[in-house]
Amino acid sequence: MRSKYRIAFFSTLFFAMLGSLIISSCTKEGPEGPPGMDGADATETCQTCHNFTETIVAKIGQYENSAHAFGANINRNYEGCSQCHTSQGFRTYIESGEMSNVHEPTAINCRTCHPIHTTYTVDDYSLRTSDAIALMVSGQDYDYSSSNLCVNCHQARPVNPMPSLGGGDVTITNARWGPHYAPQGNIFGGIGKGGYEVPGSMAYNNSTHSTMITDGCVTCHMSTPVGYQAGGHQMNVSYGTSSYNYSACGDCHSDVSGLATTMTEHREEIQGLMDNLQTLILDQGLMNANGMFSVPLTLTANQAGAVLNYKLIYYDHSYGAHNYPYVKALLTNSIEALNPGNS
Ligand code: HEC
Ligand code: HEC
Ligand code: HEC
Ligand code: HEC
Ligand code: HEC
Ligand code: HEC
Numbered sequence: 455m456r457s458k459y460r461i462a463f464f465s466t467l468f469f470a471m472l473g474s475l476i477i478s479s480c481t482k483e484g485p486e487g488p489p490g491m492d493g494a495d496a497t498e499t500c501q502t503c504h505n506f507t508e509t510i511v512a513k514i515g516q517y518e519n520s521a522h523a524f525g526a527n528i529n530r531n532y533e534g535c536s537q538c539h540t541s542q543g544f545r546t547y548i549e550s551g552e553m554s555n556v557h558e559p560t561a562i563n564c565r566t567c568h569p570i571h572t573t574y575t576v577d578d579y580s581l582r583t584s585d586a587i588a589l590m591v592s593g594q595d596y597d598y599s600s601s602n603l604c605v606n607c608h609q610a611r612p613v614n615p616m617p618s619l620g621g622g623d624v625t626i627t628n629a630r631w632g633p634h635y636a637p638q639g640n641i642f643g644g645i646g647k648g649g650y651e652v653p654g655s656m657a658y659n660n661s662t663h664s665t666m667i668t669d670g671c672v673t674c675h676m677s678t679p680v681g682y683q684a685g686g687h688q689m690n691v692s693y694g695t696s697s698y699n700y701s702a703c704g705d706c707h708s709d710v711s712g713l714a715t716t717m718t719e720h721r722e723e724i725q726g727l728m729d730n731l732q733t734l735i736l737d738q739g740l741m742n743a744n745g746m747f748s749v750p751l752t753l754t755a756n757q758a759g760a761v762l763n764y765k766l767i768y769y770d771h772s773y774g775a776h777n778y779p780y781v782k783a784l785l786t787n788s789i790e791a792l793n794p795g796n797s
């Protein structure tokens with residue numbers, strides 16, 4: 455219902471704006487339209503997108519079912535948070551690198567990622583940015599074409615203090631210490647992008663995906679949609695209780711149903727390793743059950759690194775799908791490092 459009202463509202467607004475454009479081009483006054491356009495051109499220009507095809511309708515339908523559109527956290531509209539949690543904060547950050555307080559914040563929407571209503575041509579569906587990212591936590595590059603857009607937000611925030619391999623103890627003074635919620639760019643990028651690569655029985659290797667899937671997130675998350683539930687501009691791979699949109703996978707994997715079985719096995723294995731690591735962390739009093747710390751807390755580099763790895767993998771939310779061999783090695787070696795006698 456909500457979207458039907460929206461479409462009716464937009465159509466009315468659209469025809470009202472179009473009307474005023476045509477009038478303004480006849481009378482040479484009134485609201486300003488796109489530069490250098492008369493009435494006929496305006497109609498044609500607008501019809502590039504506002505026409506009888508379902509393109510916009512489909513994208514809006516998918517998008518309204520995406521967590522992005524819900525705006526659950528747009529009250530995080532202040533400096534340091536607004537660049538990932540509000541539309542205006544993101545646009546300011548992309549344009550000037552500034553972090554800002556945003557008044558009247560809006561949820562991430564079409565304008566956040568596309569400069570729509572700028573040139574009034576299909577170019578307005580280009581992306582606001584696809585520049586490579588210097589990851590905040592490691593300074594290393596994330597460079598996967600259109601998905602660089604996503605990783606402006608889907609990356610770990612700076613971790614302070616950051617434990618260094620073979621380095622001294624670290625003292626945690628922030629009860630929320632860690633990488634924040636969405637370090638998918640770091641996990642997909644893999645080696646050297648933020649994980650604490652403690653030595654152990656497993657060598658660190660990235661999934662072949664890290665070299666073959668050149669559009670990163672967009673390839674798997676924005677592939678051919680399943681209704682409004684997943685893919686396209688809904689942007690999820692998993693939906694419902696245990697369904698997955700594997701439409702992107704068939705481009706490279708010939709047996710997609712066999713792949714689904716492998717994915718289930720991997721998910722269970724990674725979940726099991728995460729549980730083991732969490733038990734060690736809690737038993738040794740390195741972190742509370744709610745993921746917080748009683749500060750100040752001094753940990754060895756390996757202890758802090760193991761907690762960091764746990765949080766990175768937990769908040770990645772993909773149970774290894776983003777980089778199975780790498781995540782498995784991080785978990786296995788972190789468990790070994792915390793086992794009594796090894797640390
Ligand atoms: C590049 C494609 C494109 C072109 C060209 C275009 N629009 Fe839009 N327009 C959109 C999209 C996409 C939306 C949906 C925005 C949303 O839901 O946030 C939209 C929404 C609108 C709305 C609803 C209110 C709003 O701003 O969201 C109006 C009114 C509108 N357009 C008027 C026009 C007029 C008038 C023209 C021609 C001068 C035009 N548009 C040309 C893509 C386009
Ligand atoms: C680099 C981008 C980025 C910055 C900066 C950022 N966040 Fe987030 N935050 C995210 C993303 C992305 C998610 C969604 C994670 C998910 O759903 O997996 C999120 C999720 C959250 C959540 C919801 C967690 C949940 O369980 O639903 C809260 C609360 C939150 N952020 C608060 C903040 C606050 C407060 C700040 C500023 C101090 C902040 N964020 C800064 C990217 C960011
Ligand atoms: C979070 C960022 C983001 C938001 C928000 C977003 N898009 Fe997109 N959009 C993309 C990306 C990335 C692509 C390129 C997809 C690809 O390369 O397959 C794209 C592609 C498109 C395309 C052209 C390619 C295609 O799939 O047909 C259209 C049209 C489009 N978006 C419309 C919209 C509309 C309408 C909205 C608002 C309802 C919207 N987008 C919101 C990121 C976004
Ligand atoms: C402006 C920051 C920003 C950008 C850009 C962005 N995201 Fe998000 N994303 C978020 C936030 C924030 C959330 C969580 C929703 C909330 O808390 O408001 C989220 C949620 C998600 C989720 C859903 C998680 C769930 O729990 O359902 C997926 C999947 C996702 N994003 C993928 C992408 C992809 C793919 C792109 C690039 C095409 C992208 N995002 C671009 C900030 C962003
Ligand atoms: C190889 C394909 C692939 C790539 C590339 C990929 N993802 Fe995923 N992603 C998945 C799969 C599969 C899942 C679901 C895992 C599960 O639930 O078992 C997932 C889960 C997620 C989730 C959790 C959604 C939820 O419902 O909690 C988010 C958020 C997410 N991915 C964002 C991203 C971002 C951002 C990128 C780019 C840095 C990315 N993904 C790259 C396949 C991919
Ligand atoms: C651009 C090609 C490409 C795409 C798209 C792709 N894969 Fe892969 N994937 C590969 C290659 C190549 C390998 C390494 C050889 C192998 O194990 O089959 C691989 C390996 C894997 C593995 C083994 C573990 C790992 O990560 O190394 C799994 C599981 C997997 N892919 C699942 C998926 C799923 C699920 C999707 C879709 C969401 C997907 N792949 C999309 C090319 C791709």
